[in-house]
Amino acid sequence: MSSLANTGTKKGFSINDFNTRKKEHVPISMVTCYDFVFAKIVEETDIDIILVGDSLGNVIAGYENTIPVTVEQMIYHTEIVHRGAPSKFLVIDMPFMSYHVSVEDSLRNAGTMIKKSGAHAVKLEGGVEFYDVVKALVRASIPVMGHLGLTPQSVHKLGGYTVQGREEDKRRKLIDDAKSLVDAGACSLVLEKVPESLAKEISEAITIPTIGIGAGVHCDGQVLVLHDMLGLDAGFSPKFLKKYANLHEITKNALNDYSREVRDKQYPGKEHSYA
Numbered sequence: 001m002s003s004l005a006n007t008g009t010k011k012g013f014s015i016n017d018f019n020t021r022k023k024e025h026v027p028i029s030m031v032t033c034y035d036f037v038f039a040k041i042v043e044e045t046d047i048d049i050i051l052v053g054d055s056l057g058n059v060i061a062g063y064e065n066t067i068p069v070t071v072e073q074m075i076y077h078t079e080i081v082h083r084g085a086p087s088k089f090l091v092i093d094m095p096f097m098s099y100h101v102s103v104e105d106s107l108r109n110a111g112t113m114i115k116k117s118g119a120h121a122v123k124l125e126g127g128v129e130f131y132d133v134v135k136a137l138v139r140a141s142i143p144v145m146g147h148l149g150l151t152p153q154s155v156h157k158l159g160g161y162t163v164q165g166r167e168e169d170k171r172r173k174l175i176d177d178a179k180s181l182v183d184a185g186a187c188s189l190v191l192e193k194v195p196e197s198l199a200k201e202i203s204e205a206i207t208i209p210t211i212g213i214g215a216g217v218h219c220d221g222q223v224l225v226l227h228d229m230l231g232l233d234a235g236f237s238p239k240f241l242k243k244y245a246n247l248h249e250i251t252k253n254a255l256n257d258y259s260r261e262v263r264d265k266q267y268p269g270k271e272h273s274y275a
């Protein structure tokens with residue numbers, strides 16, 4: 001068996017815990033991760049789930065949105081994260097247009113992503129429209145996490161990154177979407193940037209856990225983008241985001257200290273030099 005073999009997590013979170021956590025009201029913690037150094041740190045923590053999100057398009061690649069992200073890029077980053085955090089339950093995002101063409105194409109893409117990356121589940125954006133896709137993936141033993149509300153791959157359709165589900169018809173549609181994902185066999189559901197009351201209604205109406213980002217306290221779990229919650233991007237401060245550290249400031253100060261010490265010939269010192 002290769003070191004990338006997906007044996008499930010020996011300790012920590014496993015697929016069965018989605019149900020257990022919902023029943024026992026123990027919130028699920030999820031964070032994104034895209035590289036080896038951070039994966040090794042997350043591996044040492046109590047975080048339940050790592051999501052290799054297609055937000056890597058923004059965070060790592062500097063694209064304007066997640067639309068250009070490819071299946072190959074997702075596999076590359078997820079395989080790296082799996083090496084750094086082998087015990088964590090790992091979810092890989094299906095990128096834009098990798099599950100939109102046909103059920104057969106979606107199966108092939110998801111199958112390749114699971115086989116090559118070491119992930120335990122895929123995540124995809126959308127509801128009722130993707131019922132057949134989700135059902136086929138689940139039938140092929142590929143666990144699926146849904147994603148509703150603000151779905152960044154639909155940014156051109158939505159016209160921006162605003163809160164979703166404020167109007168009554170959109171609210172109803174999101175509830176129907178959530179129920180459809182449950183019927184299709186999804187194991188859990190990300191709710192992004194929806195009113196707290198809607199997230200509460202959905203969370204109470206369905207049997208699988210909701211994992212919120214900008215969706216309030218009533219979700220069955222929470223997810224944040226790692227780089228955002230560590231405060232690496234000084235210019236990104238949406239209302240829902242809590243910055244648990246200020247790594248932008250810390251990193252900038254460290255770099256300036258280093259630069260100054262090089263200029264002043266303080267670094268390297270005797271203790272950093274070989275005899």
Ligand code: KIV
Nearest residue numbers: 032053054055190223
């Ligand atoms: O791609 C991503 O990071 C996500 C989370 C924001 C849920 O989908």
